[in-house]
Amino acid sequence: MSVTASPVDLENVHGAHNYHPLPVMVSHGEGAWVWDDEGTRYLDFLAAYSALNFGHRHPELVRAAHEQLDRLTLTSRAFHHDLLGPFCAELAALTGKGMVLPMNSGAEAVETALKVARRWGYEVKGVLDEQATVVVMGGNFHGRTISIISFSGDPVARTHYGPYTPGFRAVEYGDAVALEAAIDETTVAVLVEPVQGEAGVVLPPDGYLADVRRICTQRRVLMVADEVQSGLGRTGATFACDLEGVVPDVYVLGKALGGGILPLSAVAADDDVLGVLDPGSHGSTFGGNPLAVAVGRAVIRLLETGDPQRRARELEAPLREGLAPLVGHGAVGLRVRGLWAGLDLDPALGTGRDLCEELLGRGVLVKDTHGSTIRISPPLTIDRADLEWGLAQVRDAVASLAAAAGS
Template structure:
């Protein structure tokens, strides 16, 4: 334990306290299992907020990364890179879209989409200069940059970080009437997560996304869907939008697109929007770098087989079947989408943090959100037996807290 305490002390002393981690120090990982500095193994039930959809050190992804490491990792977009062309084509063809713009983090993808929507509004829709408006959803999570928090109603993300960016407003998630009322002639886009992840895996009301698509087309407004957490097979299809038959103008990807090896994000969409960007108007030194491109293409190859999507469906059904009996027995509600769940802990039993800490003691890693909720998102490569073991741990912890 001495080494673990040393590392925690180093981090708490020299790194800013913008996270509240569980007291475990990970040194290595493989598949769904992580090992701490003292040699104890834990099952990863968070997947780095769905960045590790394919598990830790997936051999196909590692092989692609190592091969590219021996060639070239970074050229900047000042030159063409041989790995970037196939990645751009692979991603567009996977999603059936025209063009992509690569960045690194999810927040960068969101910032890029905001710029693209505004540019489209001024050059195509004819909105007056500096008057563009974007409507988002309350309780969203798109990142924590100064622009993005201007669209947030989370005090922990907003407090003491103003002044906020104008032209951004939000309405209740799932409320079509409120959205209709919020759209004005100056509205250029509606930005939303199809399922709100940070909020606790909040699913949209039936038909909501289709109605947003109908409404945005009717009002000549872009529909931008943040699939940074829902995408890459997490919910049982490559994108969650695939399940509801919705085709947005722009899709935002990140997290699992980099296979848990390198940060990779992208805005993918129609040529009518992405074709507006000209040299010098947006960019990133690392966006679309050869290493990221090689890993991204390997991720796309995994998705083309359909195996990961099917795993999310099958293990997701098992997850749902194990969680539903807990409602009324220390759990007040569960929400699932593929291999992803939000579990609301009964306040009489404890908090989400307390459940997470008890599970840590048993070798299962989850993370709480909004006090009473824990999020479950194991790597899609988890086996039936591994998931069954994890569900036993959760049930026993909840029961012990009730007692």
């Protein structure tokens, strides 16, 4: 196909079809707004699944990237560079942990945490070699690598990718009794999302995370919190675990850590956990590269002010109040935590994709999951007036689908 063909045509022919994007071509972004290639403006109600917590092209983050582009972008970990130590120290302080291991994608960070947990199990806890197990939650989403999809319950992510990695046991999310029963002498870790984002912003029962912490402590098992989506301000706290006063043994971070500019993830834990690694046992050429951590340090500075977390807390009530009238009137479920919501459309009105396409026509970008659910997660920098305008579009879009279904 000629390179004069449209970008979408080129993507359809030459790009693997592992996504089904909405039919919009985004070409520019600023704050909570983006523009397509024809100049039409849209409100971003997805924020790249929380990777854009600080909005598009946040000036402090862009400035950090520009300044570092003029200095140094990559060394690999074969050499030291002058930003890695400060980044690790600052992220360690933010998490309250002693050590940090920077990587790239969220899935890569989850894989890192799993490797570290197994090695800790063998070398510290004393689990017999090749016997380590990890307890995971039903409905989880931690990425799409072979090991991660091995314990996924999503057939789309899992089908025809076997044989699967052994060593994982799944229990129902929110069931502390089932969790405790699944732990035995081989268990090295419990992997949990404090809020299950991909599943539709599924919230844990009150006290559940505290139960997970208690059980892990009593059974000498690492509590690994995947805060890739829920962390860094999204729920109104630096980490979603903070809302229950829970401190996991291991934080898994990603998405917003890179400021919406480039991939950056990390695992944070104390020395007795991450200290099991030695040179050559784990690594990444791009992990902790100068450009990424320059942006990551700017992200940490924003979070240290507390402003992003405060904004999410302040906008939680308007978000809930804007969507609550839909329950029983076109929607069958709603879950809100901070500036993050999962709305379940009545299947009689259509699919989540139908609602996303209706909203696209009204100037709002959002994404569906699991059939009839949409997730709403605008940048934490969004103006309240813009948020309320977007929520009005959601209400109107649901009403439009209801009218079409009743006609």
